[in-house]
Amino acid sequence: MLELLAGFVTELRAAGIPVSLTEHLDAAEALSHIPLEDREAIKYTLGASLVKSSAHWRAYETTFEIYFSLRGPDYRIDGEEDESADDRTASPGERGGAPQGLAAGGGAEGMTPEELAELLYVALLRGNPAALAAVARQAVSRYAGMESGRPVGGTYYLYRTLRNLDLDGVLDRLLEEARRSAPPVADGAASGEEELAGTLTALEERLLRDEYQARIDELRREIENEIRRRLVADRGSEALAKSVRKPLPEDIDMMHATREELVALRRALRPLSRKLAVRLARKRRHGRRGPLDFRSTIRHSLSTGGVPVDPKFRYPRPSKPEIMVIADISGSVASFARFTLHLVHAISSQFSKVRSFVFIDGIDEVTSFFEGADDPAEAVHRINTEADVVWVDGHSDYGHALTVFWERWGEEVTPRTSVLLLGDARNNYHAAQSWVLHDLALRARHVYWLNPEPRAYWNSGDSIVGEYGTHCDDVVECRTLRQLERFVGELA
Numbered sequence: 001m002l003e004l005l006a007g008f009v010t011e012l013r014a015a016g017i018p019v020s021l022t023e024h025l026d027a028a029e030a031l032s033h034i035p036l037e038d039r040e041a042i043k044y045t046l047g048a049s050l051v052k053s054s055a056h057w058r059a060y061e062t063t064f065e066i067y068f069s070l071r072g073p074d075y076r077i078d079g080e081e082d083e084s085a086d087d088r089t090a091s092p093g094e095r096g097g098a099p100q101g102l103a104a105g106g107g108a109e110g111m112t113p114e115e116l117a118e119l120l121y122v123a124l125l126r127g128n129p130a131a132l133a134a135v136a137r138q139a140v141s142r143y144a145g146m147e148s149g150r151p152v153g154g155t156y157y158l159y160r161t162l163r164n165l166d167l168d169g170v171l172d173r174l175l176e177e178a179r180r181s182a183p184p185v186a187d188g189a190a191s192g193e194e195e196l197a198g199t200l201t202a203l204e205e206r207l208l209r210d211e212y213q214a215r216i217d218e219l220r221r222e223i224e225n226e227i228r229r230r231l232v233a234d235r236g237s238e239a240l241a242k243s244v245r246k247p248l249p250e251d252i253d254m255m256h257a258t259r260e261e262l263v264a265l266r267r268a269l270r271p272l273s274r275k276l277a278v279r280l281a282r283k284r285r286h287g288r289r290g291p292l293d294f295r296s297t298i299r300h301s302l303s304t305g306g307v308p309v310d311p312k313f314r315y316p317r318p319s320k321p322e323i324m325v326i327a328d329i330s331g332s333v334a335s336f337a338r339f340t341l342h343l344v345h346a347i348s349s350q351f352s353k354v355r356s357f358v359f360i361d362g363i364d365e366v367t368s369f370f371e372g373a374d375d376p377a378e379a380v381h382r383i384n385t386e387a388d389v390v391w392v393d394g395h396s397d398y399g400h401a402l403t404v405f406w407e408r409w410g411e412e413v414t415p416r417t418s419v420l421l422l423g424d425a426r427n428n429y430h431a432a433q434s435w436v437l438h439d440l441a442l443r444a445r446h447v448y449w450l451n452p453e454p455r456a457y458w459n460s461g462d463s464i465v466g467e468y469g470t471h472c473d474d475v476v477e478c479r480t481l482r483q484l485e486r487f488v489g490e491l492a
Contacts, residue, residue: 001036002028008067009050011241015063016248017056023049039068055249055268066241069228113164116142121170124215125177132215136222139165144227148234154227154244161223167216174212175205250481254336255452262335266377268481269339273346276485280350290314320352321418321445321491326405328423329358329389330396336452336478337422341383342376343484344420352416357409358383359401362391365409396426398468399433406436410443418446418491421472424453425465432464437471447471450478450487 009024027049034041043064051060111119116138123131140146143164144157182200200208231240247253249268252261296312304310325344327337341356348354348370355367364387369379391400413419419440441447449472451458451465459466469475478484 001031004067005031007238008046008063011063011067011238012050012060014242015059015245016251017051017059019050042068053271055264055271059246059248062244062246063241065225065228066232066244067237069225069232111138113142117165117170120165121173124170124212124219125174127211127215129218132219133222136219136226140223140226140230146227146230146234154224154231157227158224161227162220167219171209171212171216175209178208179205250485252481253479254339254481255333255479257335265339265481269342270346272481272485273343276343276489277347277350280347280489320350322353322414322416323351323418323420324355324357324413325420325422326357326359326363326402328360328396328398329383329387330360330394332396332426333422333424333452338380339481340422340450340478340484342380343488345370345376345379347488357405358387358389359405360389360391360394361397361400362389363401363404364388395428396423397430398423398425398427398464399431402436403433406439410439413440413443415443415445417444418448419444421447421449421468424451424463425449425468426462427464429462432467434467434471437468441471441473446473448473448487448491449475450484451475452479453477454479
């Protein structure tokens with residue numbers, strides 16, 4: 001078990017979940033206090049010891065299901081099926097009601113697809129967990145078409161299995177049978193005689209549908225678990241975990257995130273901004289010691305006979321920088337701009353002033369959208385609908401936007417101002433007008449460019465980030481929340 005735990009912790013670290021040596025030792029100690037045959041107890045015990053953020057739970061759960069997929073009442077650690085002596089002598093009904101032909105280890109070769117479909121229907125109708133697990137095994141054996149050594153993920157096998165089971169058709173059949181079996185209800189519309197008809201009310205049908213759907217979802221999970229067990233037995237936990245590893249929310253590429261990943265990013269952004277604000281406030285409060293304060297040291301040494309036992313230092317008073325954010329919100333980099341504006345304004349208390357400008361081929365100041373907004377996400381939504389950022393055709397024109405910025409607000413840039421430019425610098429072959437950045441660099445304290453594209457794509461096609469970068473203090477690749485957090489933390 002300790003060797004299995006060590007491999008599990010190694011994979012968690014590879015997935016990006018921080019696990020210290022102390023937490024590893026705590027997890028090993030915790031396992032000595034729970035029954036090792038209880039898989040759910042192991043899962044939540046290890047989770048309590050190793051996971052510190054709810055945003056990391058899904059990655060933890062995926063890794064756990066892989067490394068502990070062969071641990072359970074029907075499987076040994078090495079993947080061999082096992083039943084206790086009592087189970088081997090008990091009847092199918094006493095073992096949980098699995099049909100005779102679907103007992104654990106039973107073969108499906110002699111069953112026709114129609115017979116398997118009927119057993120599936122009965123299992124869902126009764127809602128017996130043992131029967132559902134047994135049907136899942138047989139369905140994977142018959143329909144998944146798993147081949148030893150083939151580097152195919154579980155999603156492919158899951159799709160093949162579910163396609164052949166036709167679960168939507170089974171659900172319709174279950175509901176139709178429930179309607180036929182419903183008790184008759186008297187129809188008082190006919191005078192003098194009652195016309196009886198079996199029917200379900202809308203509420204009853206909704207409740208039945210939800211119940212059957214929950215059983216189908218349980219069957220789907222059993223099929224996923226069975227496929228995972230077989231993949232682990234064939235390819236090993238480490239190889240499978242590496243192939244299905246997904247990035248944590250803070251490591252998701254903002255420019256290529258799916259809808260589901262964008263939701264995860266939004267959920268992770270608010271706690272991240274709170275944590276970053278607290279960290280920056282602590283850093284400013286407990287700043288590094290400055291140079292030795294000789295006069296104060298001598299004065300305090302009088303109480304110790306002139307011996308400077310307690311040296312005194314001049315503590316620096318770091319000033320809060322002013323920030324001007326100039327963000328491209330065209331389609332290609334809109335997600336990156338939204339998250340950056342959200343994070344900067346969420347920690348705006350750590351800056352003396354924050355002003356925001358957005359552009360496509362025109363440019364507009366949107367600082368007022370954030371003033372008085374309880375949630376920066378609301379301000380970002382207003383930017384998308386109200387900001388005047390289209391000048392001609394709605395395609396990025398960095399040269400024109402920067403020129404207008406310099407003409408309207410250039411004189412407001414001071415030696416205390418740090419300018420952040422957000423975008424991929426893909427200028428659609430318009431004039432670069434890089435002299436604006438040269439003049440900005442002369443007036444501002446710092447000029448930084450945050451580029452959400454991988455470095456390998458810079459200066460390819462219509463990207464002119466290199467031409468702009470020569471006038472910046474730094475050009476930073478910033479594709480994930482983790483990179484963005486690191487940069488903003490250093491900036492403040």
